[in-house]
Amino acid sequence: MTAVALFGVFLGLIALKTPVIMAIGVAVVGALVLAGFSNTLWIVPMKALEAASNASLLAIPFFVLAGNLMNAIGVTERIFNLANALVGHFKAGLAQVNVLASVMLAGGTGAATADIAGLGAVEIRAMREKGYSASFASAITVVSAIVAPFIPPSIPLVVYAFLANVSVARMFLAGIGPGLLVAISLMLFNRYLATKREFPVQERASLKIIRSPTLAGVAALIAPAILMGGILSGVATASEAGVLACAYVLFLGAVLRTLTLKALIKALTETVLITSMIMLIIGFAASMGWLMAIEQIPQDMARAIPDMIDTSLLFLLAVMISVLLLGCFIDGVTIKLLLVPILLPLVDAYGIDRVHFGIVLQMSLILGLATPPLGLGLFIVARLSGAPFEDIVKAVLPYFIPLVCVLAILATMPVFSLWLPNTLLGPG
Numbered sequence: 483m484t485a486v487a488l489f490g491v492f493l494g495l496i497a498l499k500t501p502v503i504m505a506i507g508v509a510v511v512g513a514l515v516l517a518g519f520s521n522t523l524w525i526v527p528m529k530a531l532e533a534a535s536n537a538s539l540l541a542i543p544f545f546v547l548a549g550n551l552m553n554a555i556g557v558t559e560r561i562f563n564l565a566n567a568l569v570g571h572f573k574a575g576l577a578q579v580n581v582l583a584s585v586m587l588a589g590g591t592g593a594a595t596a597d598i599a600g601l602g603a604v605e606i607r608a609m610r611e612k613g614y615s616a617s618f619a620s621a622i623t624v625v626s627a628i629v630a631p632f633i634p635p636s637i638p639l640v641v642y643a644f645l646a647n648v649s650v651a652r653m654f655l656a657g658i659g660p661g662l663l664v665a666i667s668l669m670l671f672n673r674y675l676a677t678k679r680e681f682p683v684q685e686r687a688s689l690k691i692i693r694s695p696t697l698a699g700v701a702a703l704i705a706p707a708i709l710m711g712g713i714l715s716g717v718a719t720a721s722e723a724g725v726l727a728c729a730y731v732l733f734l735g736a737v738l739r740t741l742t743l744k745a746l747i748k749a750l751t752e753t754v755l756i757t758s759m760i761m762l763i764i765g766f767a768a769s770m771g772w773l774m775a776i777e778q779i780p781q782d783m784a785r786a787i788p789d790m791i792d793t794s795l796l797f798l799l800a801v802m803i804s805v806l807l808l809g810c811f812i813d814g815v816t817i818k819l820l821l822v823p824i825l826l827p828l829v830d831a832y833g834i835d836r837v838h839f840g841i842v843l844q845m846s847l848i849l850g851l852a853t854p855p856l857g858l859g860l861f862i863v864a865r866l867s868g869a870p871f872e873d874i875v876k877a878v879l880p881y882f883i884p885l886v887c888v889l890a891i892l893a894t895m896p897v898f899s900l901w902l903p904n905t906l907l908g909p910g
Contacts, residue, residue, distance in 0.1 A: 488513040488773065492820075503759075506766040506816070513773055529772050530765030537721075539644055539764065543757040544724025545635045548705060548731055550749035552587075554742075555735035558601045561586045561703075562608065571686040573676035576609045577622045581668045584626040586703060588633035588661065598627045598862045606867045613682045616869035621877035623866075624852045624859040625885065626668060631848050632661030635709045635727075638847070640720065641764070641815060642840045645822040650720045651713050655903040656837045660845065660892055667884035675880075705731050714906065760815065767819035774823060787828055794832035798839075798893045801825065802846045809850020817847055841899040845889050852878050 491512050495505035510526055519525070552558070565583040572578045587601050602623045609619035631638040634654035643650045675681075705727045712723035735741025791797050808817050822843075829839045851859040854875045864871050892898055 487516045488770065503762050503766060506763070506770060510766065510769045510773060517773070517777065525772065526766070526769045529769040530762075533768030534761040534765040536644065539640070539761070541635070541640055541650070541720035541724050542637055542760060543753060544721060544728055545637055545640070545709075546756050547749065547753040548635075548709075548724060548727040550752050551728060551731040551735065551741075551746075552705065554745035554749040555731065555738060555740045557731075557734075558587060558604055560701075562601065562604045564700075566608075566684075570684045572673075573683070574672040574681045575684045576605075576612055576614060577618075577672040577675075577681070578669055580605045580609070580619075580622045581626040581629070581665050581672070584629045585633060585661070585665050588630040588636075598623060598859055598866075602627075602863055602866050606863065610867075612684070615877075616867040617873035617877040620860075620863035620867045620869050620874045621881065622668075622672070623863050624857075624874075624878060625881040626665075627859060628848050628851060628885065629661050629665050631844055632657035632664065632841075634658065634706065634713075635720075635724070637760070638814065638818070638844055639840065641760075642818060642822065642844065644764075645818065646826060646836045646840060648836050648840070649907070652837055652903040652907055653840060654710065654713065655906060656841050656899045657844075659898045659902055660841050660888070663891065663898060664845075664885070664888050667888050668881065671881060671884045701734060705734075763815055764819060767816070770820065771823040794834050795894065797828065797832050798834070798842055802842065802889065802893065805843065805846040806849060806853070809847055809853055814844075814847035814850055817850075818843065835896060835900060837903060838896040838899045842889070842893050845892055849882070849885060849889070852881070 488509055492505050492509035495508060500508075507526070511523060514520065514523060514526070562579065562583045565579045565586060566576070569578045569582050570576065583601055583605065605623050606616070606619045609622075610616060630636070634657060636654065636657055639653040639657055640650055642648075643653045708730055709723045709727045712718035712726055713720055718726060732741065787797070791800060805817060805821070825839075826836070829836060851857055854860065860871065860874055860878070863869075864874055867874075
């Protein structure tokens with residue numbers, strides 16, 4: 483009964499377009515009262531503060547700040563120019579540039595929405611100038627941003643590592659293969675579309691033209707290299723590596739003379755706002771997780787579901803379908819915070835590696851970014867491009883063919899997620 487009240491109130495408030503933070507808080511308080519804990523409501527702020535002050539989450543604000551600083555010093559333009567110099571002459575040239583630039587920038591932003599907001603304006607404007615339709619430019623910008631949560635540093639993977647009690651470094655390494663697989667699938671699909679449609683063609687850039695954006699772009703890509711190098715070498719924790727990356731980006735901005743006081747203040751302000759939102763959601767979700775643990779909801783599911791679902795593959799399929807449907811209406815961070823504590827006992831019961839499950843879950847969640855009717859990425863690019871929302875949706879839908887294929891590969895072939903972390907860090 484408590485579980486029904488908890489999720490019923492939460493989903494009802496979400497349907498009424500109540501802010502996620504408020505919906506979680508009201509649902510938890512209501513369920514606590516129903517469960518007979520009305521005299522212990524102080525547990526909600528206590529659990530929220532306890533979760534938000536967890537040391538393993540300290541990396542998040544530094545990753546966010548590094549991405550905002552990279553936008554502030556104009557790194558997005560430089561990375562786009564580098565990608566354009568490398569693959570702009572391919573068929574569907576700027577569509578391929580869009581994907582490659584997202585791979586490069588993902589190492590600085592760590593979040594899909596940051597990729598869209600920072601790089602999207604540059605990409606859409608360049609594609610429109612070359613003759614691509616606004617809807618197609620918007621569509622490829624949304625789907626290419628799906629790469630961002632997989633390429634380190636990834637804020638969603640940090641959150642999952644915290645929830646699942648696994649190594650951040652292992653999750654980062656596990657995300658690289660799937661991220662590149664998504665990028666390759668999108669580029670192959672772009673190549674296929676180029677055989678069906680007339681896309682603008684660019685000339686191959688000369689070595690002289692390539693040299694300048696290459697130097698500038700490589701300088702920008704050192705920041706994510708510092709992050710991964712520091713974490714994997716053991717020289718720095720994830721939080722310390724984030725600090726080093728921020729320091730390097732500030733140094734790069736000073737050398738390039740592109741970092742202004744106004745841009746710095748804006749980057750700091752956006753970092754505080756984004757971090758506060760993430761921590762508040764995590765805090766209230768921790769209260770919900772405590773209530774579910776007290777009521778033994780995960781344990782009850784762990785006992786009941788194996789009797790209905792025989793194999794781990796069918797379990798993953800059920801999770802993927804459920805998450806894809808929920809992702810149409812609820813943002814990915816919230817879904818992860820709600821479901822991971824419930825699903826982990828089942829993941830262990832079916833013998834699924836927690837790292838592998840995290841990658842499959844993340845891929846299922848991030849598709850919600852481009853899934854109507856509430857895909858956040860669709861609304862961002864609609865605002866950037868001015869294209870009608872329904873036209874963007876029509877242009878996005880064909881890209882679900884390669885993306886769903888990638889999801890199926892990741893679910894059935896754990897090697898794509900586990901080979902790199904097992905090779906470099908040993909079996910988990």
